[in-house]
Amino acid sequence: xxxxxxxxxxxxxxxxxxxxxxxxxxxxxxxxxxxxxxxxxxxxxxxxxxxxxxxxxxxxxxxxxxxxxxxxxxxxxxxxxxxxxxxxxxxxxxxxxxxxxxxxxxxxxxxxxxxxxxxxxxxxxxxxxxxxxxxxxxxxxxxxxxxxxxxxxxxxxxxxxxxxxxxxxxxxxxxxxxxxxxxxxxxxxxxxxxxxxxxxxxxxxxxxxxxxxxxxxxxxxxxxxxxxxxxxxxxxxxxxxxxxxxxxxxxxxxxxxxxxxxxxxxxxxxxxxxxxxxxxxxxxxxxxxxxxxxxxxxxxxxxxxxxx
Amino acid sequence: xxxxxxxxxxxxxxxxxxxxxxxxxxxxxxxxxxxxxxxxxxxxxxxxxxxxxxxxxxxxxxxxxxxxxxxxxxxxxxxxxxxxxxxxxxxxxxxxxxxxxxxxxxxxxxxxxxxxxxxxxxxxxxxxxxxxxxxxxxxxxxxxxxxxxxxxxxxxxxxxxxxxxxxxxxxxxxxxxxxxxxxxxxxxxxxxxxxxxxxxxxxxxxxxxxxxxxxxxxxxxxxxxxxxxxxxxxxxxxxxxxxxxxxxxxxxxxxxxxxxxxxxxxxxxxxxxxxxxxxxxxxxxxxxxxxxxxxxxxxxxxxxxxxxxxxxxxxxxxxxxxxxxxxxxxxxxxxxxxxxxxxxxxxxxxxxxxxxxxxxxxxxxxxxxxxxxxxxxxxxxxxxxxxxxxxxxxxxxxxxxxxxxxxxxxxxxxxxxxxxxxxxxxxxxxxxxxxxxxxxxxxxxxxxxxxxxxxxxxxxxxxxxxxxxxxxxxxxxxxxxxxxxxxxxxxxxxxxxxxxxxxxxxxxxxxxxxxxxxxxxxxxxxxxxxxxxxxxxxxxxxxxxxxxxxxxxxxxxxxxxxxxxxxxxxxxxxxxxxxxxxxxxxxxxxxxxxxxxxxxxxxxxxxxxx
Numbered sequence: 001x002x003x004x005x006x007x008x009x010x011x012x013x014x015x016x017x018x019x020x021x022x023x024x025x026x027x028x029x030x031x032x033x034x035x036x037x038x039x040x041x042x043x044x045x046x047x048x049x050x051x052x053x054x055x056x057x058x059x060x061x062x063x064x065x066x067x068x069x070x071x072x073x074x075x076x077x078x079x080x081x082x083x084x085x086x087x088x089x090x091x092x093x094x095x096x097x098x099x100x101x102x103x104x105x106x107x108x109x110x111x112x113x114x115x116x117x118x119x120x121x122x123x124x125x126x127x128x129x130x131x132x133x134x135x136x137x138x139x140x141x142x143x144x145x146x147x148x149x150x151x152x153x154x155x156x157x158x159x160x161x162x163x164x165x166x167x168x169x170x171x172x173x174x175x176x177x178x179x180x181x182x183x184x185x186x187x188x189x190x191x192x193x194x195x196x197x198x199x200x201x202x203x204x205x206x207x208x209x210x211x212x213x214x215x216x217x218x219x220x221x222x223x224x225x226x227x228x229x230x231x232x233x234x235x236x237x238x239x240x241x242x243x244x245x246x247x248x249x250x251x252x253x254x255x256x257x258x259x260x261x262x263x264x265x266x267x268x269x270x271x272x273x274x275x276x277x278x279x280x281x282x283x284x285x286x287x288x289x290x291x292x293x294x295x296x297x298x299x300x301x302x303x304x305x306x307x308x
Numbered sequence: 309x310x311x312x313x314x315x316x317x318x319x320x321x322x323x324x325x326x327x328x329x330x331x332x333x334x335x336x337x338x339x340x341x342x343x344x345x346x347x348x349x350x351x352x353x354x355x356x357x358x359x360x361x362x363x364x365x366x367x368x369x370x371x372x373x374x375x376x377x378x379x380x381x382x383x384x385x386x387x388x389x390x391x392x393x394x395x396x397x398x399x400x401x402x403x404x405x406x407x408x409x410x411x412x413x414x415x416x417x418x419x420x421x422x423x424x425x426x427x428x429x430x431x432x433x434x435x436x437x438x439x440x441x442x443x444x445x446x447x448x449x450x451x452x453x454x455x456x457x458x459x460x461x462x463x464x465x466x467x468x469x470x471x472x473x474x475x476x477x478x479x480x481x482x483x484x485x486x487x488x489x490x491x492x493x494x495x496x497x498x499x500x501x502x503x504x505x506x507x508x509x510x511x512x513x514x515x516x517x518x519x520x521x522x523x524x525x526x527x528x529x530x531x532x533x534x535x536x537x538x539x540x541x542x543x544x545x546x547x548x549x550x551x552x553x554x555x556x557x558x559x560x561x562x563x564x565x566x567x568x569x570x571x572x573x574x575x576x577x578x579x580x581x582x583x584x585x586x587x588x589x590x591x592x593x594x595x596x597x598x599x600x601x602x603x604x605x606x607x608x609x610x611x612x613x614x615x616x617x618x619x620x621x622x623x624x625x626x627x628x629x630x631x632x633x634x635x636x637x638x639x640x641x642x643x644x645x646x647x648x649x650x651x652x653x654x655x656x657x658x659x660x661x662x663x664x665x666x667x668x669x670x671x672x673x674x675x676x677x678x679x680x681x682x683x684x685x686x687x688x689x690x691x692x693x694x695x696x697x698x699x700x701x702x703x704x705x706x707x708x709x710x711x712x713x714x715x716x717x718x719x720x721x722x723x724x725x726x727x728x729x730x731x732x733x734x735x736x737x738x739x740x741x742x743x744x745x746x747x748x749x750x751x752x753x754x755x756x757x758x759x760x761x762x763x764x765x766x767x768x769x770x771x772x773x774x775x776x777x778x779x780x781x782x783x784x785x786x787x788x789x790x791x792x793x794x795x796x797x798x799x800x801x802x803x804x805x806x807x808x809x810x811x812x813x814x815x816x817x818x819x820x821x822x823x824x825x826x827x828x829x830x831x832x833x834x835x836x837x838x839x840x841x842x843x844x845x846x847x848x849x850x851x852x853x854x855x856x857x858x859x860x861x862x863x864x865x866x867x868x869x870x871x872x873x874x875x876x877x878x879x880x881x882x883x884x885x886x887x888x889x890x891x892x893x894x895x896x897x898x899x900x901x902x903x904x905x906x907x908x909x910x911x912x913x914x915x916x917x918x
Contacts, residue, residue: 034765034766061749062752063746063747063748063749063750063751063752064747065746066580066746066747068576071757076766078754078756078764078766079754079756079760079763079764079765079766082752083752084746084747084752084753085752085753085754085755085756085764086576086579086606086754086755087754087755087756087757087758087764088572088575088602088606088755088757089572089598089599089602089757092568092572092598092599094572095564095568095569095570095572095573095576096572096573096575096576096579097576098573098576099534099536099562099572099573099574099575099576099577099578099580099584100576100577100579100580100746101576101580102534102560102577103533103534103576103577103578103580103581103582103584104580104581104582104745104746104747106747107580107746107747124565124566124569125565125568125569125572127565128564128565128569278560281560281561282554282555283554283555283557283558283559283560283561284558284560287558290582291533291534291560291577291580291582291584292580292581292582292745292747294531294533294558294582295531295533295581295582295583295711295713296531296711297529297530297531297662297709297710297711298528298529298530298531298557299529299694300525300528300529300693300694301694302556303525303528303553303556303557304515304525304692304693307515307516307517307521307690308513308514308515308516
């Protein structure tokens with residue numbers, strides 16, 4: 001068992017390669033005329049840049065991808081980048097992205113969500129997305145608070161931090177997100193830091209190529225509301241894992257969960273032996289067409305026989 | 309119309325449904341139109357349940373309150389349903405030591421109702437047969453009672469158990485023989501004073517299916533390739549059926565972790581460009597409404613089935629009602645265009661599915677398809693869908709279902725011409741702008757839940773907010789123009805069941821009935837009574853939002869009396885009519901006890917108004 005075990009490339013990645021026009025996309029293709037509205041020093045700038053870079057390096061033109069945004073500061077980037085994009089409801093981005101990914105496997109689907117939405121209102125979707133192993137790349141914009149609604153505590157905010165609506169400090173204990181995620185038997189877990197763009201590019205590329213659901217936790221500074229895990233704090237603690245066997249689930253979990261001294265970043269765990277959700281659908285076995293290709297009147301003559 | 313009814317009662321899990329289904333199928337094959345109605349409680353085992361069949365050689369789509377034949381699996385039926393038997397009817401039970409209280413016994417005698425006990429346990433012991441064979445035993449006795457061909461019963465046994473080996477089939481046949489012998493010896497047939505009308509073979513080759521199965525076939529037929537749902541009665545039978553046939557249809561089926569997931573899943577799949585659908589009931593629909601609003605905003609087609617049951621809260625989970633019309637029309641926050649349509653029987657349960665997808669794609673907006681438990685679990689005798697295509701004979705209304713996808717752009721040359729700002733272009737006359745799919749080699753856009761300008765970029769300016777709101781709302785007007793007016797039915801000079809337009813009704817109408825949804829079946833059955841010919845017309849609303857008023861206004865002018873019939877307490881269609889026309893229909897027949905309108909009940913109510 002391991003990432004290096006030979007197996008066919010996932011269909012969606014293979015087909016992207018076949019589909020590309022030969023003209024290599026550039027960062028310019030992903031340019032938007034809309035001005036960014038994030039705060040100075042916001043981690044979203046770094047993530048935004050790395051996403052574009054990763055797509056370009058994979059040879060994916062904007063028309064070939066679907067980028068799905070939850071609601072939060074990161075979601076305000078939905079119109080600051082090229083590509084087919086969707087900006088929906090708070091907490092609900094994952095099932096939308098999952099449904100989209102099943103309808104056309106030629107189009108890689110990325111979903112972006114904040115820690116507020118993903119670990120409170122939408123936490124059920126996260127559980128079942130990992131469990132279902134949808135062919136979706138999920139990027140967690142983890143700034144440990146609700147930024148867009150002006151700095152309330154999320155379940156990933158440190159306990160006792162004084163936040164908007166919690167002037168006496170957040171009473172609940174902090175949810176250990178990585179322990180939680182590993183308890184769900186994920187097939188891909190990576191962690192990055194918004195200050196390290198080259199590393200994020202590599203992580204995103206691997207995540208998009210991953211067979212099933214890729215969980216990518218990006219620790220990002222929130223210069224306006226997060227006074228505890230600051231840019232300097234993260235810069236001092238984050239390190240790239242070296243000589244780490246990403247197929248070692250136990251070791252990966254330990255590295256991911258323990259952030260008391262140092263914070264391990266990079267691809268922590270990957271298992272490509274597990275089929276993604278679509279691959280497990282019996283009726284889709286051997287089908288050469290995509291769900292989007294099959295919208296036509298279907299003859300129900302055979303099915304009606306059961307009712308005579 | 310000559311009709312008889314047969315009711316099987318017993319504990320849930322005792323075989324009531326098996327016997328009901330077997331009788332229904334057998335009667336249909338013998339040349340009868342059958343309408344099946346099930347009552348049960350929200351428990352798995354033990355609750356009192358019933359399966360009623362109304363049978364005629366003419367079309368029947370309603371249930372009577374009193375039955376000709378009552379079959380009781382246990383003594384609960386003898387307690388609870390005993391007075392639901394017509395004069396001259398028969399009660400067949402299997403509780404050997406049962407004694408009715410004196411007053412009940414006297415009533416039964418007065419009504420000339422026969423009571424027969426079938427010694428099921430003794431017979432099964434004699435046959436060394438497991439208790440499940442009791443179902444066949446009792447069915448066979450019923451068969452004798454209604455003079456049906458025993459060969460049909462044997463055929464069905466062979467079909468159902470043939471694959472399980474000869475031994476079981478032989479045992480079933482032996483059971484049938486024993487039951488018949490006993491029934492003859494006891495003179496069972498003569499105990500029931502009624503009889504079945506003469507059979508009509510036209511029913512034999514028809515389908516016998518539930519409204520849910522009809523909708524499932526319609527969904528498959530419409531090219532829907534993904535269905536996601538969360539279990540909730542009465543939408544679950546559709547989820548079950550469509551999941552059961554997945555290996556034949558090749559569809560992707562998702563049992564979601566909640567209703568929000570189901571509708572988001574479907575929205576994503578529709579956005580990507582396939583046809584996808586979800587179904588739910590009241591509480592689940594409440595959870596979906598935020599996403600319905602989202603689809604209104606991003607102009608994403610989506611189709612949601614709302615299978616009604618009486619609320620509020622958990623309400624009466626296994627019963628029927630029409631209390632969610634206003635919920636559907638007003639679901640979701642903010643103002644946006646949506647379409648609400650309602651299934652009324654097994655005909656449109658099939659046809660409306662493709663219609664819903666066509667409307668959703670043509671107007672790029674949510675479509676809510678309403679139904680209720682009475683349809684979802686009602687059993688209909690139905691002409692095969694699209695049979696005119698298959699055998700080239702009948703003039704059935706399902707000719708040529710066509711997929712219409714509106715302004716969906718897929719041709720490379722057209723895609724090349726697009727700019728991002730075409731997607732939500734407010735300049736379009738009817739508010740409908742081009743739609744193209746992720747993965748198309750074209751300019752890209754954002755499907756944007758925030759107020760946005762033409763390319764989906766966020767724009768909170770006053771000018772843009774007005775332009776885009778008006779663009780989206782224009783679709784409602786465009787839709788209203790295209791949707792069909794309500795249909796009129798009744799027996800007038802032309803003797804047509806369905807009149808295509810109100811102009812044919814030149815004379816004054818004594819009574820105009822107005823309604824929607826599942827009550828259509830019973831209303832039309834009642835109108836078949838000769839007393840109402842040339843006097844009573846029924847105006848049936850299938851398309852409920854946007855609301856068409858022209859035909860209604862014309863007919864109201866021609867009618868001496870107008871009566872509203874609805875399965876809810878607030879007369880929601882009446883509210884809608886008042887809102888859209890200013891007309892208040894004061895005479896209302898409303899029902900909100902979880903039961904459908906019964907045939908006799910409406911027959912009486914309409915007669916009293918003549």
